[in-house]
């Protein structure tokens with residue numbers, strides 16, 4: 001991207017659009033890739049090896065190590081994602097004849113493993129359960145299934161900002177906010193679907209216009225447990241940098257509360273004199289202030305997500321922020337708007353264009369979300 | 379008959395005069411705009427002397443941090459609050475004289491500005507404020523709160539600011555901050 005910096009602006013736009021397109025669509029067809037990632041859960045650590053072709057493999061435990069052997073007729077390109085784990089100390093790779101071996105080095109030999117494969121895309125998953133007393137190994141998905149059988153299923157609504165004619169912010173290299181929000185939103189949805197037994201809904205999964213009202217309506221119609229709107233920031237300041245997580249400001253809700261109070265005080269007369277169209281108007285007004293009831297939880301969700309993003313970007317906690325965001329006002333559940341970084345900052349734009357960073361951001365948001373859901377589980 | 383008509387007319391006129399007096403007096407407590415207008419108008423008729431310049435404070439974003447920064451400026455006082463408010467917006471549109479950033483696209487024009495008795499200022503901008511706006515939440519916040527803070531800080535009767543574009547209500551500048559409700563100033567985003 002760098003060398004196009006001084007080129008004709010149109011060219012930079014074309015190239016970055018192309019680059020973004022390539023990075024959004026999956027890895028090139030003719031080149032096989034292995035993506036290694038790790039994530040800690042309450043009772044186990046999960047190593048995921050993802051590829052673009054079916055994997056033939058064996059998994060073996062020996063002392064404090066796990067050896068994962070993957071047979072390969074042609075070479076793989078290996079992409080490792082950085083991780084923090086309570087139990088896994090390191091992940092190492094070695095290449096033999098016709099195979100690759102991943103060595104998982106753990107804290108101690110007291111653990112059991114569970115490995116399985118899933119498709120679309122092909123993934124080999126190795127779950128490592130440290131033996132702490134006699135805790136039976138149960139996966140997180142089982143736990144959620146059993147604990148909320150009688151309640152509404154958990155529903156995560158992910159809102160990739162902008163889309164269609166609404167391009168949002170635009171970076172120096174021509175990157176469009178609407179493309180990044182979609183790329184990150186889709187990755188977040190993928191992670192959530194892989195790790196939870198919840199209904200995951202995207203307000204858009206293509207480059208289309210969706211009105212701000214429709215976005216909150218999608219959340220409410222699906223009885224969302226949480227709503228996360230994803231954006232990339234833009235500022236007049238070239239140096240503005242880092243992630244910010246917002247929840248709705250009180251001013252905005254105060255205004256709505258006043259409108260509600262007015263309606264309540266006048267409801268008798270209104271009911272008697274109501275016309276069909278006015279009834280619609282009142283429903284809309286009540287819908288408008290839905291977020292008021294969830295401000296406290298929304299601020300907690302914002303904090304959980306911001307903490308993870310600060311860890312990722314190495315930013316000091318700038319604190320969560322409040323602002324009257326239109327998309328949040330009508331959402332009837334804990335709701336936040338995440339500005340993952342600044343597109344107006346060329347350094348951050350360059351990072352945002354890489355699939356690796358998009359995935360890391362999605363992972364960080366998911367981690368914050370998972371903590372919030374854990375703390376608020378019924 | 380004519381005499382009776384005249385009497386009715388005269389009493390109606392008297393009634394109207396009384397109404398106007400009551401209205402003006404009530405305005406002194408309820409609506410701040412009117413007395414200001416009247417006193418300024420009187421000043422104007424009394425003398426042609428140059429008026430004392432008035433120091434106002436404008437709020438601009440800066441390259442160095444995410445806060446709004448004060449910039450003092452002297453203006454010629456105007457005859458009404460709405461007129462005064464217009465001058466403040468025009469000064470804001472002309473940009474900083476101390477190297478701060480311009481929060482409003484330079485092509486933007488102020489179309490109209492009026493203040494209601496409840497203290498809500500309606501500021502109507504040409505559509506360039508939206509069409510030429512640098513998109514992004516932070517950019518939208520700088521634009522909105524430089525306008526809202528500059529108006530509310532200098533003209534105390536203004537409690538809230540409603541931003542209109544091309545004579546009408548718009549949802550947002552670029553997909554983020556809600557323009558369908560009036561804004562109150564926020565001073566904790568101002569540099570100390």
Ligand SMILES: [Zn+2]
Pocket residue numbers: 161162168169177231232514515553554
């Ligand atoms: Zn946005």
